[in-house]
Structures are given as C-alpha cells and as structure tokens.
Amino acid sequence: MARYIGKRLIYMILTLALIATFTFFLMKILPGSPIASAGKLSPEQRAVVEEAYGLNDPLPVQYFNYMFNLAQGDLGISINQFKGAPVTDLILSRMGPSAQIGFQGMVLGTIIGILLGMIAALRQNTWVDYSSTLIAIIGISIPSFVFASMLQYFFGLKLEWFPVALWKDGFMSSVLPSIALAMFPLATAARFIRTEMIEVLGSDYITLAKAKGASGSEIAFKHAFRNALIPLITVLGPMTVGILTGSLVVEQIFAIPGIGEQFVKSIMVNDFSIIMGTTIFFSVFLIVVILIVDILYGIIDPRIRLSGGKSS
Amino acid sequence: MRNSKVFWLLSLVLVLSAFLAACGGGEDTSTEPSDSEGDKEKESASGEMDSVQELNLMESAEIPTMDSALAEDAVAFNIMNNVNEGLYRLNQENVAEPAVAEGEPEISEDGLTYTFKLRDAKWSDGSPVTAQDFVFSWQRAVDPATGSPYGPYMMAGTIKNAAAISEGKMDKAELGVEAKDEKTLVVTLERPVPYFMSLMAFGTFLPQKEAFVTEKGDAYASNSENLLYNGPFTLTNWDGTGLTWTMEKNPEYWDAETVKLDKINVDVVKESGTGVNLYTSGEKDRAGLSGEYAMQYADDPEVVRELEPTVFYLKFNQERNGKETPLANVNIRKAISMAYNKQDLVDVVLANGSLPADFLVPTEFTFDESKKDFREVNGKMNEFNAEEAKKLWETGLKELGVTEVTLEMLGGDSELAKKMDEYMKSQLEGNLEGLTINLKAVPFAVRLELDEKQDYDIQNSGWGPDYQDPMTFLDLFVTGSAQNKMGYSNPEFDKLIEQAKGELAQDIPARWEAMAKAEKILIEDDAAIAGIYQRGIMSLQKPYVHDIVVHPFGGDFSYKWAYISGKE
Numbered sequence: 017m018a019r020y021i022g023k024r025l026i027y028m029i030l031t032l033a034l035i036a037t038f039t040f041f042l043m044k045i046l047p048g049s050p051i052a053s054a055g056k057l058s059p060e061q062r063a064v065v066e067e068a069y070g071l072n073d074p075l076p077v078q079y080f081n082y083m084f085n086l087a088q089g090d091l092g093i094s095i096n097q098f099k100g101a102p103v104t105d106l107i108l109s110r111m112g113p114s115a116q117i118g119f120q121g122m123v124l125g126t127i128i129g130i131l132l133g134m135i136a137a138l139r140q141n142t143w144v145d146y147s148s149t150l151i152a153i154i155g156i157s158i159p160s161f162v163f164a165s166m167l168q169y170f171f172g173l174k175l176e177w178f179p180v181a182l183w184k185d186g187f188m189s190s191v192l193p194s195i196a197l198a199m200f201p202l203a204t205a206a207r208f209i210r211t212e213m214i215e216v217l218g219s220d221y222i223t224l225a226k227a228k229g230a231s232g233s234e235i236a237f238k239h240a241f242r243n244a245l246i247p248l249i250t251v252l253g254p255m256t257v258g259i260l261t262g263s264l265v266v267e268q269i270f271a272i273p274g275i276g277e278q279f280v281k282s283i284m285v286n287d288f289s290i291i292m293g294t295t296i297f298f299s300v301f302l303i304v305v306i307l308i309v310d311i312l313y314g315i316i317d318p319r320i321r322l323s324g325g326k327s328s
Numbered sequence: 329m330r331n332s333k334v335f336w337l338l339s340l341v342l343v344l345s346a347f348l349a350a351c352g353g354g355e356d357t358s359t360e361p362s363d364s365e366g367d368k369e370k371e372s373a374s375g376e377m378d379s380v381q382e383l384n385l386m387e388s389a390e391i392p393t394m395d396s397a398l399a400e401d402a403v404a405f406n407i408m409n410n411v412n413e414g415l416y417r418l419n420q421e422n423v424a425e426p427a428v429a430e431g432e433p434e435i436s437e438d439g440l441t442y443t444f445k446l447r448d449a450k451w452s453d454g455s456p457v458t459a460q461d462f463v464f465s466w467q468r469a470v471d472p473a474t475g476s477p478y479g480p481y482m483m484a485g486t487i488k489n490a491a492a493i494s495e496g497k498m499d500k501a502e503l504g505v506e507a508k509d510e511k512t513l514v515v516t517l518e519r520p521v522p523y524f525m526s527l528m529a530f531g532t533f534l535p536q537k538e539a540f541v542t543e544k545g546d547a548y549a550s551n552s553e554n555l556l557y558n559g560p561f562t563l564t565n566w567d568g569t570g571l572t573w574t575m576e577k578n579p580e581y582w583d584a585e586t587v588k589l590d591k592i593n594v595d596v597v598k599e600s601g602t603g604v605n606l607y608t609s610g611e612k613d614r615a616g617l618s619g620e621y622a623m624q625y626a627d628d629p630e631v632v633r634e635l636e637p638t639v640f641y642l643k644f645n646q647e648r649n650g651k652e653t654p655l656a657n658v659n660i661r662k663a664i665s666m667a668y669n670k671q672d673l674v675d676v677v678l679a680n681g682s683l684p685a686d687f688l689v690p691t692e693f694t695f696d697e698s699k700k701d702f703r704e705v706n707g708k709m710n711e712f713n714a715e716e717a718k719k720l721w722e723t724g725l726k727e728l729g730v731t732e733v734t735l736e737m738l739g740g741d742s743e744l745a746k747k748m749d750e751y752m753k754s755q756l757e758g759n760l761e762g763l764t765i766n767l768k769a770v771p772f773a774v775r776l777e778l779d780e781k782q783d784y785d786i787q788n789s790g791w792g793p794d795y796q797d798p799m800t801f802l803d804l805f806v807t808g809s810a811q812n813k814m815g816y817s818n819p820e821f822d823k824l825i826e827q828a829k830g831e832l833a834q835d836i837p838a839r840w841e842a843m844a845k846a847e848k849i850l851i852e853d854d855a856a857i858a859g860i861y862q863r864g865i866m867s868l869q870k871p872y873v874h875d876i877v878v879h880p881f882g883g884d885f886s887y888k889w890a891y892i893s894g895k896e
Contacts, residue, residue, distance in 0.1 A: 048773025053400045053477040055776055055810060060495040061480040068475025098569050099393040101550065106569050165601060173605050180609045181602045182595050183571070271597045273571040286773060 021307070028303045032296065036086060039295045040079055043288055050095040050286040069095055082292065091296070092289035097282060103293035107275060111297075113183055114262035114274035117190050121197030122259050126252065128198070129205025133244075136206065137213035138236060148206060155203030164196040164269040181271040193270045197259055204255065205248060212244035245316055253309035257302045378892045381590045383873065384613045386597045386606065390571060394563065395549040396534040397469040400478045402884060405531040409883025410575060410592075412559040414535065415444055415462070415513070416528035418879050420889060424525040424796070428457055428535070428558070439520030439834050440488075444513040450580040452557040457535055459507035465536035467500040482532040482794065486524075488516040520833035523797035530795065530882045560587045560888040571596040575887070588891035604868070613873050617866040619744055622680040625868060632869045633681040635862060637693040637880040639801065640790040641685065642752075642858040645782060647815030653785055654733045656815070658855060659724030664763075664786070665710045665851075665858030667717035668755035674861050677751050678744070681864030686711050688847055689798040690862045693880050696840055702798050705844040709852040710859070714759045721760045734764040738784040741769040749788060752860075782813045788860070793881045798843045799828065800881075805850055805857065816856040821849045870895070 051057075051065055066072045070081070085092060091103035098106060129152075136148035171192060172180035178191050216222060217240050225235050262276025275294065282290035389403050396408055409417075417427035426432065430447035449457040469479030470493045480494035488504025504516030517524070527533065537556055544554045552566035552573065560581050566573035575592040578584065597603045600618045604625075607615035617625055625631055642665070646656040654660050670684030683691060686708035694702040725731060739749040746769050753765040765786075770778070778784050791811075793800040804811035806822050824846040832839040850856050869876075872895035877886040 046773070047771075047777045049776075051477055053481060055780070056481045057477055058480075058484070058491075058495070058810070061477075061484070061491075064472040064480075064494060064496055065475045065477050068473065097392055098390070099395065099398050100546065101568055109567070109569055168602065168605060173609055176609075180605045180611065181597065182606070182611075268599045269602055271571060271595060271599070271602055273569075277598070284771065284773075 021311075024307055024310075028307070031303060032299055033083075035299045036083065036292065036296055037079075039292060040082060041075075043286075043291050044075060044078075046283070046286055048286050050288055052096050052285070086292075086296070091293040094290050095287050096285055097278075097287045097290060103289050106278070106290065107293055107297050110262075110273055110275040110278055113190075113272050114267065114276055115260050117193040117197055117266070117272065117274070118256075118260035118262065120190060120194035122201055122252075122256055124194060125198030125201030125203075126205050129202040130209050130248075132202070133206040133209025134213060134236070134241065136210045137217065137240075137244075140214060145210075148210070152203040152206040155199040155206075158199070159265075160196055160199070160263065161265045161269060163199055164193070164266050167192045167196055168269060181269070183270075183272050189270075189272075193266050193272060196266045196269075197263060201252065201255055201259065204251060208248045208251065209241075209244050212247055213240050216240045216243045242316060246313065249309055249312055249316070253305045254302060257298065257305050261298050261301060376893060377588065378872070378894070378896045380896070381588055381892050383589050383592045383887065383890060383892065384611060385592060385594050386603050386612055386615060387594055388596070388598055388616065390569065390596055391566065391573070393549060394552075394555055394566075396531050396536065397465060397474050397476045397479055398549075399531050406883040406885055407563065407573075407575070408531045408534060408559075409529075409879070409885070410559055410887050411555075411557045411561050411563045411578070412531075412534045413449070413581075414528055414530070414533045415446075416525050417888075418526070418529050418877075418882065418886065420875070420877050420886075422796075422877075422879055424529045427529070429528070440517045442515045442517070442524065443508075444515070446511045446513060447582060449558055449582045451537055451540075452562050452578055452580050453540075454580060455537065456510070457537075457558050458510045459513040460510070461535035461537050462513050462533075463503075463505050463507050464538040464541070465534060466505050467503050468536065468541075469532055470494045470503060471500045472496045476532075478532050482527070482530060485518055486521055486527070488518050490518070519830060522833055522836060522839060523795050523799070526796035526881075560584075560886075561589075561592065583888075587888055589887055592887055607868050607870075613870045614876070615868045617680070617868060619680075622866045625866070626679065628868065630868050630871060632867050633864060634867070634878045635681070635683060635690075635692050635864050636792070637690040638790055638792040638863045639685050639688060639690050640788065640860045640863065641688065642860060643779075643784075643787040643789050643814045644816075644856065644858070645785055645787070645814040648782060648785065654724075654728055654730075654735065655785060657724045657728055659720045659727060660733070661855040661858070662710065663717045663721035663724055663760060664756060665855045666713045666720070667759040668752055668860075669712045670859075670861060671712070673748065673751055674864075677748055678861065678864075681866050683862040683864060684712075685859035685862045686851075687859050688851060688857065689801050689843075690793075690880075693793065694796055694798050697836065702840070702844070705840070706848050706852075709848065710855060717759055718761075721763075725762065730762075732762040732764070734766065735785040736766045736768055737786045737788065738768050738770065738775060738778060739788040740775065741771050745769065745788065748860075752788070779813050782815065787814075790863075796881055798847070799825075802843055802846050802850070803829070814856070816854070818849060818854055818856070821846050821854070824849070 050071070051062070054062055057065065063072060070078065094101045094103060094106060132148040132151060136145040139145050168180055171177045179185050179189050183189050222235060222239060225239055262274040262279070264276045264280045267274035267277045278290065279294040282294065387403050391403055391407060392401055393399055393404055394408065396412065399405055399408065413427045415427060415429040416424040419425045428446055428449045429444045431445065434443040435441070446457065446459055451457060466483070466487065468474055469476050470483050470490050472494065480490065483490035484494055485491060489498055489502045492498040493500050493503055506514045508514055521527065535558065540556050541548050547554050549555050551568040552563040555563060557563065557578055558581070560578060560583070561575035562578045564574045564576050572595050574594065577587050577590050581587065597606065600616065600621055603612070603615040604617070604621055606612040644655040644661045645653055647653065670686070674682040674684050687703060687706065689702055691701065691703045696702065725733070737749060737753065739745050749767050749769065753767055756765055757763055779787060791801060791804060803809065803825050805816055806812065806825050807817040824842045828839045828842045828846070832842055851859065872892055874891050874893055875889045877889060878884065879886065
C-alpha cells in the first residue's frame with residue numbers, strides 16, 4: 017500500500033507539472049493584456065509598465081521563472097485584480113467560504129440523495145419511487161442560478177428566515193447557498209443509488225442471501241447498498257472538488273467572498289498569476305481526491321483492493 | 329404586511345439602541361446640536377437629521393488597489409475620492425474647488441507655473457499634509473519602477489517632463505513639481521492646461537506621505553491599516569481582497585464639520601438581482617438597476633436617474649489590412665450615421681435613461697464660464713433621417729461603383745451589447761438597400777486587440793472622460809492617436825485640436841470655439857464616427873438618503889455632504 021501511494025505521489029507531481037505547463041502556454045495565447053489601461057499608453061510607456069510586471073521577458077524565460085517559483089511554493093502576485101497581493105493569500109482567504117458552503121452542500125445533497133435513491137429502489141415503481149425520480153430530475157435540470165435566485169427570493173426576502181445575501185451572519189449566511197449547491201449532488205446520488213441498487217437487488221448473491229434467511233434490512237444495507245456505492249464514489253470524488261472549489265453562480269448570487277468567481281474573473285481580465293494559482297490549486301485538490309477515491313474503492317470492495325501496485 | 333411589521337420592529341430597535349448609545353457616550357450628544365443646525369441650512373423636506381447617520385451601499389467590484397499611484401478603475405477612484413483629498417475637489421455643482429489647496433493658486437503669465445498654498449490639513453495619524461507629500465506621490469506615479477499605467481497617462485504632456493520620466497529617459501526628480509516649503513507647492517506644466525484645476529481633483533494626483541509609504545514597503549495600501557487618509561472619511565475593515573469594507577468619519581479632516589455621515593457600510597454585490605433584493609429588504613440604501621431591472625422599476629418612485637458623461641459611438645474603419653474599406657467614402661459613412669433611429673434605441677432597447685447621442689462630447693459634462701453647456705454650441709449633428717441617409721447612400725454606392733456592400737460590425741458580448749447590435753443591424757439593413765452587416769460579438773479584451781490591429785469595419789465603441797474638458801473626447805481622433813485605429817486623418821481637425829491645446833490655451837472663448845468646430849468637422853462634415861447614445865444610469869435610492877453627489881469623472885460619488893433624514 018505504502019509503495020503504491022509513493023508511486024502515485026510521483027505521478028501526481030508529474031501530472032501537476034504538465035498541467036502547469038499547459039495552462040501557462042494556453043493562458044499566454046489569451047488575447048489582451050493584463051494591464052487594464054494598456055490602450056491608453058504610448059508604446060514606450062507600455063513597455064515600461066510591462067517590464068515592471070516581468071511581462072517583457074521571452075516566453076521561455078517567463079515560463080522557467082514561474083516554474084522555479086512554483087517549485088518553491090511561490091504563486092506570485094496578482095497583476096490587476098488585487099495589485100500586489102500574493103496569490104497564495106488570496107486563495108487561502110477566498111477558499112474558506114467556498115469550502116464551507118461546498119462541504120455543507122455536498123454532505124446534505126449526498127445524504128438526502130442516497131436516502132431518496134434507496135427508498136426509490138426498495139419501493140420500485142410506487143409513488144415513492146416516482147416522486148424521488150421527479151426530485152432528481154428537477155435537481156439536475158433547474159439551472160443553479162434560477163434555483164439560487166428562487167431560494168433567495170422566498171426564504172431570504174419574503175419569509176426572512178435567512179439573510180438575503182452577504183457573508184455576515186456566520187452559519188445562517190451559509191444555509192441558502194449550501195442548499196443551492198446541494199441540488200446537483202442530491203440528484204446525482206439519488207439516480208446512481210437507485211439504478212445500482214435495483215441491479216444489485218436482482219443479482220444471484222442477493223437471492224442466495226435471501227435463501228439463507230438474511231433479513232430484509234441486512235440485505236438492503238450490508239449487501240445492496242455497499243455495492244451500489246462504488247459507482248457513486250467515482251462520480252462524487254471529482255464532483256466534491258468541483259463544488260468545494262467554488263461555484264461562480266452561487267457565490268455571485270449570494271455575494272460570497274469565494275474562490276469560484278475569482279477564478280472566472282481572473283481569466284476575463286488576464287490576471288496571469290491568479291489564473292495559474294487557482295488552476296494549480298484546483299488540480300492539486302482534484303489529484304488528491306482521485307487518489308483518495310482509489311483507496312476508498314479498496315475499502316468498500318475487497319475485489320479491487322490494491323497491493324504491491326499490481327492494479328495500476 | 330409581515331414584512332413591514334418586522335421592518336418597523338427593526339427600526340424601533342435601531343432607534344432605541346441609538347438613544348441608549350447617545351445617553352452612554354458624552355461625545356455623541358455633544359455633536360448632535362451642531363449637526364441639526366447644519367441641517368437647517370439644507371432645504372431638506374423632512375427637516376430633522378436622524379440620530380443614526382449610517383449609509384449602507386454596494387459596489388459592483390472589489391477594490392483592486394488603494395494606492396493612488398496604481399489605481400486605474402472606477403471603484404478605487406470612487407473610494408479614494410471619499411477617503412483622500414487632493415489640491416482640489418469637485419463640489420456639489422461638479423465644479424473643482426480648493427480642497428487641500430488654500431484658495432486659488434498663483435498662476436504665472438504664461439500659464440505654465442502654478443503656485444499652490446496648502447491649508448492646515450492633516451493625515452489620519454495627525455501629521456500635517458505637506459507639499460512634499462504631493463511631490464513624492466506624483467514622482468512615484470510616473471516612476472517606471474512603480475509600473476503605474478495611469479500616472480504616465482494622466483501626467484504625460486501635462487506636467488513638465490512626465491513623458492520622458494515615464495519612458496525611463498529622465499530621472500523622476502526632474503518632474504515639474506516642487507515643494508518650496510512645507511506649505512507651498514509649485515507645479516510646472518508642459519503647456520498651458522485650461523482644465524488643470526479639475527485635473528487636481530483626480531485620484532492620480534492625491535498626496536502620499538513618504539515616511540509612511542517607505543516604512544510600509546510592499547505592504548503599503550495592502551489593507552485599510554496600511555494606509556493614511558486625509559479625506560472626509562477613513563477606510564476601515566478592508567482586508568485587501570475582501571468583499572466588504574467600511575468608511576468612517578475622519579475626525580482629522582479639515583472640513584469635518586461639513587461631514588454628517590458617521591459610517592458607510594459597503595459590500596460588493598456583483599449580481600444586480602441580489603442588489604435589488606438587498607435594497608428591498610432594507611439592508612442597503614441604494615442599488616444600481618441594470619438591463620431588465622431598469623425596465624421593471626422604471627416607474628418606481630424611488631428611482632433616481634443620472635446621466636453619465638460616457639458616450640457610445642460607431643467607429644468607421646477606413647483602412648483595413650492596408651486596403652481602403654467602403655467606409656473610406658464620406659457619403660457611405662454619413663449615410664450609415666443617419667440611418668438608425670437613436671430615440672427608439674434608448675427608449676426600447678436600452679430603457680435605462682440613456683440619451684440619443686447626436687454628438688461626441690456629452691451633455692451636462694463641461695460648461696463655459698457663464699455655465700453654458702458645451703453641448704449647446706453645436707447642438708445635434710447627423711440626426712436620424714432615413715430619407716437623407718438613402719440619398720447619401722446611393723451617391724456613395726455610385727462613387728464606389730458598386731451596388732452592394734458587406735460590412736462587419738464589431739461589438740461587445742454582453743446581453744445588452746448583443747441586443748443593441750442586433751437592433752443596429754436591422755435598422756441599417758432596413759434603411760440602406762444593398763447593405764449587409766455581419767455582427768461579430770467578442771469579449772472586451774478581444775475587441776481591444778482587434779481595435780489595436782485595426783481589424784474591423786465598424787466598431788461599437790465607448791469612452792468615458794479622464795478630465796473635465798471636451799478635449800478628453802476630441803483628441804482621441806487626431807491623426808495617429810492610440811484611439812484612432814480607424815485610418816481617420818483630417819489636417820484641419822488636427823490643427824484645431826493642436827491650437828486648442830497650444831496657442832489658444834489661455835484664450836478660453838476662442839479655445840471653446842475651436843473645439844466646437846473640431847467636433848463639427850469630426851461628426852457632421854467627415855462622419856468619422858457616429859454617435860449612438862450617452863449612457864444613463866438608474867438606481868433605487870431610499871427616500872431618507874440625501875445629497876449623495878454624483879460626479880462626471882474621477883470618483884463617481886461624494887458622500888461628504890450626504891446625510892440620513894427620515895429613516896427613523
């Protein structure tokens with residue numbers, strides 16, 4: 017196991033270096049300059065300003081400088097969004113709120129989704145099943161900006177149960193955005209669990225377990241549910257990264273100081289160091305989660321347990 | 329029903345707590361009488377000032393920097409205008425009046441040397457604002473090491489030697505600004521600048537205290553603690569990247585008795601729907617209305633309308649990829665400029681209080697010495713006239729020897745921009761037979777790049793002023809200007825602009841006339857560009873908010889004179 021993880025770590029660093037390289041050169045192809053008022057300057061003045069931000073060096077030089085700093089954990093400073101602010105500080109300060117609403121939304125959505133999916137599978141083709149499917153379809157198909165706006169309007173403005181927006185009232189501020197984020201994992205979990213459980217419940221070993229006299233709940237939880245989890249974990253891993261690293265739409269609607277909208281904006285305004293910093297940060301997150309998912313597989317299903325790196 | 333009850337309860341609690349607070353602290357009660365006296369001079373409908381002087385506002389973006397040498401965006405300039413102060417400040421009538429400067433400066437006969445006496449203004453740490461603070465910050469703004477875009481942009485060609493310094497060809501000590509003594513500042517200009525006073529109200533010209541900036545080093549201006557303030561308010565609770573900050577009354581401000589607000593709470597809200605909801609819930613006192621919200625709230629009694637000095641126009645590119653375009657023909661340009669109904673555009677498509685622009689220099693922006701709007705000189709030019717446009721179009725086609733023309737129209741990719749360009753296309757194609765318009769909607773950065781390469785036929789473009797003078801719009805189109813990426817060149821126009829910048833600079837009426845004539849050539853004779861609209865903005869504002877002053881350039885708002893009356 018230790019050897020497997022060690023090997024995976026080396027691959028992870030290589031992957032990261034590749035991602036950083038690709039992002040760097042793709043980003044440099046983006047049209048426009050990170051100097052917002054570049055168009056107002058004479059060519060000489062513009063060169064002077066670009067010099068101050070190290071944008072005049074040949075591309076390979078810029079690339080190696082960046083990678084060298086990156087290896088030391090230095091993500092550079094923001095060029096135009098927060099002039100001079102270290103990107104690391106920005107990510108750290110913006111990550112908290114995104115992670116909080118993301119985590120809450122993920123937990124809430126997955127738990128309710130799993131419950132809905134299980135109930136639907138155990139009561140297949142009854143009204144319970146149909147209404148759970150309906151919720152899942154609604155959750156997938158309503159765009160999050162519509163859903164978030166509706167939550168804000170009814171539970172914030174009309175009923176006054178929660179703050180309309182802004183990140184000022186601790187947990188209360190996080191409730192509506194968390195619910196808005198929960199819809200997608202909820203729907204996904206419900207669909208996966210239902211399909212998988214119906215399949216598992218029809219398989220031979222369940223019939224055997226029944227014949228051996230295992231109780232209904234034992235079959236449902238110990239056998240069927242556990243096996244149904246595998247595909248769910250596969251999709252939940254990357255989804256967790258996606259949701260924890262912030263949602264542009266939900267963060268904007270609830271005016272939350274999160275990382276998601278920062279990432280999108282940095283691309284719009286060519287703030288190179290923020291684009292790179294957030295991309296690398298997201299990548300690290302994703303790669304680590306994929307590793308965790310792979311390890312979890314083994315715990316849940318002994319058939320794919322890893323040993324000695326054979327399975328890679 | 330339920331809402332209003334809760335609201336009343338909340339207000340009651342607020343009032344009570346204010347009373348309790350007032351009883352507890354001796355300071356609060358002592359300021360009260362002078363405040364209400366100040367209010368009596370105002371023609372306030374509701375009379376008494378509220379005891380809680382707190383304003384709740386929203387901004388649409390974060391503060392990118394609070395370093396006046398580096399600032400180049402609306403949010404930063406707006407806050408700086410309220411927490412700092414330069415030699416001059418725009419007053420309630422949008423006329424620049426002495427601020428840190430004490431009285432009018434002494435101006436040399438050639439109009440090149442200004443000697444300012446400074447009043448006894450203080451920084452928020454209690455130290456005096458000195459002439460040296462101006463010298464330091466101006467030098468810093470043009471110093472290539474600072475990497476400021478706006479320093480060179482605002483100072484080059486105006487302050488002596490700024491251009492050469494910004495290009496790294498001269499030492500920053502050579503900049504035309506000098507501290508004669510602690511309270512005397514001498515500014516030397518490159519050429520006489522008739523609008524120099526209004527320039528002195530702009531953010532780039534704010535003072536900075538050298539000892540403080542040097543001491544903080546890289547941390548200078550990184551959050552509200554690492555800054556000094558000499559304006560009506562101080563900035564607090566700003567962490568440098570956050571979505572929230574506060575402005576508090578600055579007790580050290582020289583004119584602190586004019587300032588009535590104790591506190592302004594600002595949050596960044598980027599979604600206009602959220603802004604409207606926060607306004608409706610009573611958490612915020614003012615909310616901008618954009619797009620669909622402008623239409624929805626158009627008849628609301630709490631709507632305030634303001635006209636911005638930002639003008640949108642079509643740029644006609646006469647030379648693309650080294651070849652003349654059909655737009656090199658003046659009749660074709662004129663025909664296009666008269667072939668779309670601007671009134672319908674602002675009424676139906678934009679519906680935000682914008683004005684049809686049959687001009688370049690905006691309305692309610694610059695005034696001559698008798699307060700007459702510059703706009704009144706030329707009035708409207710190339711107004712919508714389908715008949716006339718058709719005639720010109722046919723003449724143009726004949727001159728070109730073609731029957732059909734296909735042009736590409738470059739525009740923004742926002743919903744509104746796309747809707748507007750669709751409208752322009754249908755108008756132009758409908759009124760000019762044989763014209764085909766291909767729309768190209770691109771993000772802002774791409775548009776700038778295509779503009780730079782002069783790679784478009786028609787471009788839907790806009791401009792906001794950098795100083796209070798028609799010149800900020802007119803000199804965009806002189807031959808070879810960075811904004812004139814459309815192959816337009818008229819020696820007569822160039823000459824008028826040069827005269828207005830040079831020999832006429834001290835002959836105000838003649839200069840005014842020259843600029844008006846230049847505008848007429850640009851729009852009416854040459855149709856080099858064609859006006860579309862002057863942007864209006866609509867906001868919701870609570871009736872208890874009074875005297876927020878809206879400025880046409882620099883910082884958008886002044887809260888120095890604002891107060892709350894009738895909320896309680």
